[in-house]
Amino acid sequence: MSDVDAVVLVGGKGTRLRPLTLSAAKPMLPTAGVPFLAHLLSRIRAAGVRHVVLGTSYLAETFSSYFGDGSEFGLEIDYVVEAEPLGTGGGIRNVAPYLRAEHVLVFNGDVLAGTDLTSVVDTHRVGAADVTLHLVRVPDPRAFGCVPTDETGRVLAFLEKTNEPPTDQINAGCYVFRRSVIDTIPDGRPVSVERETFPGLLAADARVQAHVDAAYWRDMGTPLDLVQGSADLVRGLAPSAALPGPCGEALLCAEAKVAEDAVVTGGSTVGVGAVVGAGARLDGALLFDGATVGEGADVRHSVLGSGATVAAGASVHGAVIGDGAVVGERCELRDGVRVWPRVRLPAGGVRFSSDA
Known part of the structure; x- marks a missing residue:
């Protein structure tokens, strides 16, 4: 996928994971033998993407110290540091000068997932979408914002947490943006994709498409999730080519x-x-x-x-x-x-x- 770049947003302080994140950024915490981010980068590389931009902030130097220019991992990595928190949308806009490709895969850096990234990009291309969201079905969506879609897979709305969710589909923290859409995000200030960018695109009748599946998915924001996600990687329940040993x-x-x-x-x-x-x-x-x-x-x-x-x-x-x-x-x-x-x-x- 030579016309696809990847952006990974890794600037958060990981306060829910303290005290572990007092000395390490959340995506750099050891998870199944390597930094958590290594598992995501292995999936990005397996999908055929070679250029990755990391949007960093907290303990930014630890990322470049470990991953360098990316060559040892079969990638080319650029680093962009946020001087102050910009939110997901602002973080995406902040890395725009480093992007080269027509389409951009964007990841929240604290999600462990098993979806086929090539399929997500294919959904984006076939739907001629401006933005495509990976949505995952979960047994109990009440703890998450819901994303309903129509029969063609087009996103209809972004709903806050509710005790009576109208769908089991939630935002999985993985997107494909048309490069030109990123340039429309306001620069230099915090922006939420869920509250500002995506609703604005829907209001403008942009094509916001969904790729829906029930693949492995876990938000790694708490110690329990970190431990369980690591165990799932070791046992082969979550896929990764970065595991430094056989599954078991x-x-x-x-x-x-x-x-x-x-x-x-x-x-x-x-x-x-x-x-x-x-x-x-x-x-x-x-x-x-x-x-x-x-x-x-x-x-x-x-x-x-x-x-x-x-x-x-x-x-x-x-x-x-x-x-x-x-x-x-x-x-x-x-x-x-x-x-x-x-x-x-x-x-x-x-x-x-x-x-x-």
Whole structure:
């Protein structure tokens, strides 16, 4: 697709993922062994797109430091930094000077999806659309804005969250823009595509088309979603050519050390140099590089930041352990507990059920 560029918007601060995002931008968080963004870029490359523009802001230098000019990933990457938040529409307009192609695939950088990008672009071409939206069907659309369409797939409206949604179709955070449409977005100020750009196009009778499917889709905005998305990548439920190993119940990264009698299942990832002690159990766990799980510890559906430690006999279920933090022996953490970086929780069977 030589006439298609890609734009990935990665400027958000990821506040819902703190404390993990205190030291890393959300798209750079380790997910199934590599930065989350690497999985999206692998799908973009597989679709035949070679030129990518990253719209950055928060910790912008971490993106260029890892991905460079893109050549190692089979891509050509440009970087554009937002001096202040511009919203989705403003972020798209901000990268316009770097675009070369007639059509532009645009992605929210915090969505894990499995849709066929080539098919989305084909829908855009066949419909001679000004903008095409990827819509995904979800079992419960009440938590999302809905996007109804007519029998030809043309978008009719953009509706706010409601307890009685008229459709199960929601905005999946992937679009195809005709290049000329991007130039009509106001420059130099915040713009929302959902509240301003798309409704304005409908009012002007522009062709706003939908590509609807039920492919894998997950917003990676919360720790639970990050852990589940990583596990789905490891188990092959979400597609990615960037996975640094075969799909299965566990992914062990380079120099990871797992005791022979430890049980590691549920799509767990054990990061570079991480250690899992004798008799420990991991189920759907995400261990960043250098993390340690002690003997007999039980870690389920949780994420351990870089260098974090869960000591022997501790039990961690549905929790977030920040970089370098220590969970003492026989501690119990449950249901959304977040331990801030370098905090040390004492040993002795203490149970925590709120932020530590």
